[in-house]
Amino acid sequence: MILGIDAGTSAVKLAVLDGDRICTTYYQSNCDTSAHTLQQALEHSGIRSLPITHVAVTGLNGSRCGADTMGLPLCTVSELDAIGCGGCFLSGRDDALVVNMGTGTTFVLARNGAYTHLGGTGIGGGTLMGLGRGLLGVHTPDELFQLANEGDLGQVDLRIGDLFEGSETLDPSLTSSNLAKASPDSTRADWSAGLLNLVLECTGTMAMLACGAHQVSDVVLLGALTRLPQAKARFQVFTQFYAPNYVIAPHADCATAIGTALLTKENTSWI
Structure with a gap:
């Protein structure tokens, strides 16, 4: 058995x-020091009791x-390759845009077993939590996500239907401008929904x-944010109104760790 580890920020x-x-699979959030978090994750997940023979690791940390320190053969895997490999394996696709x-x-x-980094953006879960802390005084993901579940997007987001009746390519439910309707009457829950x-x-x-x-027709979505019901609903809207098919992969929160373990079949640089 191979243990894949994705140690992120x-x-x-x-x-x-x-x-x-x-x-x-196991997901451990709220990292302090990476070594301490890994030990916690191994203990809480019960993985230490499994007959692990090799360890593969990726991620910034x-x-x-x-x-x-686990005393097993160890190799390091490219994080970008692990993202691509994990996304393709879990979705059953070999030609896709994998978004982590x-x-x-x-x-x-x-594409066909080759993984090319197209770039990225600084907008992600870290952005969401930073805005939540600064604007709403929310300090944990669970608190922000619960608030978002109770909020009303219509109180903060300006939608096409707020401007005109829509058109063939612009459904009234689509967002015209994020947070443009926010006002003193918008609640913390409304703001949380808008930020997410x-x-x-x-x-x-x-x-x-x-x-x-x-020229890609499938988007495979990975990462912890995909576990939220708001993510499923929002990407269903994207699939409905735009050309690509948006797919949330199973085990999406641990997909890069899965890709890391899979790539060890081609890796001979064990130490």
């Missing part, structure tokens, strides 16, 4: 694979996460533009 993700079979919504957002073009929608819509729009530039 705000979370560590684990996946154990036996061949192509996913045995277990991969070299500092403490994987080398983490602290920031990364766009990887996956801002991040999701920016990601979806940039993915649509990248698909047009590279």
